[in-house]
Amino acid sequence: MTTLTAPAQAATTRELTDLCLAASIAAARVITDVYARPFAAVDKADGSPVTEADAAAEAVILDYLRATGIPVLAEESAAAGHIPILGERYFVVDPLDGTKEFIKRNGEFTVNIALVEHGVPVLGVVLAPTTGAAFVGDRHGAYECNALSGIAVEKHAISTRSADPLRIVASRSHGHAALAALCDTMQIGSDVSVGSSLKFCLLARGDAQLYPRFTPTCEWDTAAGQAVLEAAGGAVLTLDGQRLTYGKSMTRFLNPYFVAASSRDLAARAALEMQALVG
Structure with a gap:
C-alpha cells in the first residue's frame, strides 16, 4: 500500500461545499458521456464491478479538490493502494456510487463527495447524473437542487419528516x-x-x-x-x-x-x- 504525504489544509466549509458541488457536476458530465455509449465492466479484487466511468470521474474530482491541500480518501485510488495520511480533516469520494445500477442502466447511481472532520462527515454532496438531482448538506443545513444544465438551480431547503406508519x-x-x-x-x-x-x-x-x-x-x-x-x-x-x-x-x-x-x-x-x- 502506498502512503502519500498530506499537504497543508485550507478553505472554509461554505467554500468547500461550493467546490464539492462543482466537482460533482463535472464528474457527472463525464459519467453521462460514458453512460450514453457502450462500455465494459470488470471485477475488482473484492468482486465489486468497476467501469471506465468510475476512474474518469474520480480523476475529475481529484483535480478539483487538489488545490485545497486536504487529503482525499477515494474509492478507486484506495483500491489501487493509494491512501494518503488522512489526519483529522479529509475528503471521502465515491466517484460512481451504485456501479451495479450504472451497469443495469436504471439511472440510480450517484457521485458522492464528503468532508470528514474528527471522524464525522460535516459536508456532503450526492448528485444523480441522469436526473441532475443534487442533495447538499453542511453546517448551514441541507438543500436539494438540480444541476442537469451544469449549474445548480431550483435550490430549496429539505428536512426529515416523521410519519405513521x-x-x-x-x-x-x-x-x-x-x-x-x-x-x-x-x-x-x-x-x-x-x-x-x-x-x-x-x-x-x-x-x-x-x-x-x-x-x-x-x-x-x-x-x-x-x-x-x-x-x-x-x-x-x-x-x-x-x-x-x-x-x-x-x-x-x-x-x-x-x-x-x-x-x-x-x-x-x-x-x-x-x-x-x-x-
Whole structure:
C-alpha cells in the first residue's frame, strides 16, 4: 500500500461545499458521456464491478479538490493502494456510487463527495447524473437542487419528516433475511426501493423514515449521504447506538451494520431491533 504525504489544509466549509458541488457536476458530465455509449465492466479484487466511468470521474474530482491541500480518501485510488495520511480533516469520494445500477442502466447511481472532520462527515454532496438531482448538506443545513444544465438551480431547503406508519427504504441490489422481520417489528407501512446513496437522500427530504443496512458498505459509500441526512435532521447509528464514524483504516474502511433514520430516537429504536435480529 502506498502512503502519500498530506499537504497543508485550507478553505472554509461554505467554500468547500461550493467546490464539492462543482466537482460533482463535472464528474457527472463525464459519467453521462460514458453512460450514453457502450462500455465494459470488470471485477475488482473484492468482486465489486468497476467501469471506465468510475476512474474518469474520480480523476475529475481529484483535480478539483487538489488545490485545497486536504487529503482525499477515494474509492478507486484506495483500491489501487493509494491512501494518503488522512489526519483529522479529509475528503471521502465515491466517484460512481451504485456501479451495479450504472451497469443495469436504471439511472440510480450517484457521485458522492464528503468532508470528514474528527471522524464525522460535516459536508456532503450526492448528485444523480441522469436526473441532475443534487442533495447538499453542511453546517448551514441541507438543500436539494438540480444541476442537469451544469449549474445548480431550483435550490430549496429539505428536512426529515416523521410519519405513521413508517416508510422504509431498502436497497435494490442488496437484501437481507432480517429485513422482513424488522419491517414487521417496526410496523412499516410501505417501502420504496432505490439504489446508491439516494436512500439517504429520500430520508433527508422526508420521503421515507428508515434505512436499515444489514450488508457491508465502505466509508465512501456512506459519508456524503450521512452528511446530507444529518444536516436535514436525521441520524445514522451503528447497532450499538453510536453515531457512524469514519477513519477506520484498520478495517480497510469497512462500516459495521447501521441504520439511518429521520430522527435519532427512531434510529436508536431500530438499532436495538436490528441488533436483536442479527445477534
